[in-house]
Amino acid sequence: MSEQLIPNENHRHAPNVSFVIFGASGDLTSRKILPALCNLAKDGSIGKTFSLVGIARTPLDDDGFRKLIKNAVKESNPAFDEIISRARYVNGEYTDQASFAKLKTILDETAQISLGNVTYYLATVPEMFGEVALELAKAGLSKPSGDNFIRLVIEKPFGRNLAGSKILNDKLHKAFEEKQLFRIDHYMGKENVQNLLALRFANAVFEPIWNRRYVDNVQITVSESLGVEHRGGFYETEGALRDIVQNHVMQVLALTLMEPPASVQADSIRDEKVKLLHSVEIMEAQKVNDLVVRGQYASGKIDSQDVVGYRDEPGVDPTSTTETFVAMQLEVDNWRWAGVPIYVRTGKRLPSRVTEVAMQFQRVPHLSFSKDLSKDLQPDVLVFRIQPDEGISLRFGVKVPGPTFKLQSVSMDFSYSDVFKDPPRDAYERLILDALIGDATLFIREDEVTQAWKIVAPIQESWENNSSPLCYYPSGTFGPEESSQLLSKSGRQWHLR
Numbered sequence: 001m002s003e004q005l006i007p008n009e010n011h012r013h014a015p016n017v018s019f020v021i022f023g024a025s026g027d028l029t030s031r032k033i034l035p036a037l038c039n040l041a042k043d044g045s046i047g048k049t050f051s052l053v054g055i056a057r058t059p060l061d062d063d064g065f066r067k068l069i070k071n072a073v074k075e076s077n078p079a080f081d082e083i084i085s086r087a088r089y090v091n092g093e094y095t096d097q098a099s100f101a102k103l104k105t106i107l108d109e110t111a112q113i114s115l116g117n118v119t120y121y122l123a124t125v126p127e128m129f130g131e132v133a134l135e136l137a138k139a140g141l142s143k144p145s146g147d148n149f150i151r152l153v154i155e156k157p158f159g160r161n162l163a164g165s166k167i168l169n170d171k172l173h174k175a176f177e178e179k180q181l182f183r184i185d186h187y188m189g190k191e192n193v194q195n196l197l198a199l200r201f202a203n204a205v206f207e208p209i210w211n212r213r214y215v216d217n218v219q220i221t222v223s224e225s226l227g228v229e230h231r232g233g234f235y236e237t238e239g240a241l242r243d244i245v246q247n248h249v250m251q252v253l254a255l256t257l258m259e260p261p262a263s264v265q266a267d268s269i270r271d272e273k274v275k276l277l278h279s280v281e282i283m284e285a286q287k288v289n290d291l292v293v294r295g296q297y298a299s300g301k302i303d304s305q306d307v308v309g310y311r312d313e314p315g316v317d318p319t320s321t322t323e324t325f326v327a328m329q330l331e332v333d334n335w336r337w338a339g340v341p342i343y344v345r346t347g348k349r350l351p352s353r354v355t356e357v358a359m360q361f362q363r364v365p366h367l368s369f370s371k372d373l374s375k376d377l378q379p380d381v382l383v384f385r386i387q388p389d390e391g392i393s394l395r396f397g398v399k400v401p402g403p404t405f406k407l408q409s410v411s412m413d414f415s416y417s418d419v420f421k422d423p424p425r426d427a428y429e430r431l432i433l434d435a436l437i438g439d440a441t442l443f444i445r446e447d448e449v450t451q452a453w454k455i456v457a458p459i460q461e462s463w464e465n466n467s468s469p470l471c472y473y474p475s476g477t478f479g480p481e482e483s484s485q486l487l488s489k490s491g492r493q494w495h496l497r
């Protein structure tokens with residue numbers, strides 16, 4: 001690694017706390033939460049003032065849980081080893097008062113270290129979120145008793161639709177106040193999603209052109225080359241609209257298009273995000289088929305390897321109509337964006353894994369150069385690459401060296417890894433530490449969740465009524481032909497195609 005790279009200097013320490021994982025023997029705990037805690041311990045962000053408690057239905061004792069942690073993190077460090085040596089486990093059902101009584105006893109013991117501060121992380125199936133919250137309240141474990149804090153972290157999906165999210169929020173609010181709730185959308189933990197704020201609000205150069213006078217259209221792409229893997233059963237009831245659009249895409253969209261916040265305080269930023277989401281036009285039912293494309297992958301090739309179609313994946317109904325691809329056109333009805341189409345696209349089994357925002361600028365009002373010599377000139381575009389190869393590039397036109405005035409588009413590229421020493425941290429590290437510290441900036445407030453559901457609701461309804469066609473695409477392509485037509489009918493093209 002080059003000596004000139006800039007070290008990432010960022011250090012914060014969690015307060016004294018007991019961190020309780022519900023679903024402690026599950027996949028999310030082993031894959032994401034425990035490795036994130038291990039890295040936080042390595043950094044010194046958590047240590048002797050941090051107690052780890054697991055609760056799950058798998059019959060384990062404290063030692064069994066400690067072994068499970070070691071297996072999950074594989075490598076360790078002295079600070080995390082010390083945390084593991086004190087880790088405690090509760091074996092029980094999430095709806096059984098006895099489990100919560102055991103948990104209470106353990107929390108009383110760990111209170112010597114935690115000072116009564118508790119952060120619960122619900123890594124259970126989403127159907128249990130409301131139930132666990134209510135049981136915690138019944139056991140007297142949801143309200144702080146003095147200066148201490150008690151917080152609850154949950155991760156999407158927050159309900160399956162608008163009505164379901166309301167039911168969930170009502171249950172959560174019976175047990176916890178909104179300010180105790182930390183709703184994770186892991187996209188908000190990605191370095192480059194946060195960098196959208198820096199790019200927009202720490203630079204003077206972009207703001208004057210970040211509006212309908214200069215921007216022709218905005219494109220948000222979340223493309224994955226993976227299929228549904230072993231999650232066929234889960235995905236069948238989910239689909240791309242719920243899995244990615246309602247949450248990850250809406251977060252990126254809000255940060256890209258919102259107004260400057262009054263400060264970087266959590267609620268200033270969240271207020272602006274919600275305001276923007278309120279400006280997104282709610283689609284009329286009869287417009288859904290014109291503005292939204294629903295797709296499903298058929299067999300094809302990814303990296304020259306044959307892959308099966310969605311309906312042949314394990315756990316998937318061979319006649320399934322679940323969408324693995326969505327493309328849509330949204331409108332944002334406010335002074336800044338009125339009339340600018342916002343195109344959104346996500347899918348599985350697309351050619352590569354890439355998440356990006358492309359701001360495509362308007363063409364010059366009059367091109368003085370010969371049409372023939374400028375035929376290779378593309379519209380100017382600012383691309384914000386969220387992953388992989390985090391960076392920013394600007395495409396613009398130049399004269400090709402030579403005797404004629406031939407024009408061509410070129411790109412000016414900035415890549416974070418060329419400048420900063422450490423690779424971006426996993427989103428969970430950032431988000432877990434923020435939840436421990438109590439910084440809610442990157443977490444999703446109730447009103448954001450509700451508004452995001454309202455935006456997708458007409459599409460969900462239309463698809464549930466089977467009034468929208470399902471378009472197939474070969475794996476390894478950027479979705480069905482209808483997705484290109486969504487843009488080509490107004491003379492536009494996807495930036496990645």
Ligand code: BG6
Pocket residue numbers: 224243355
């Ligand atoms: C999750 C979805 O929220 O995000 C997955 O449930 C998807 O289906 C994943 O693969 C994508 O996340 P990332 O960080 O790989 O872009």
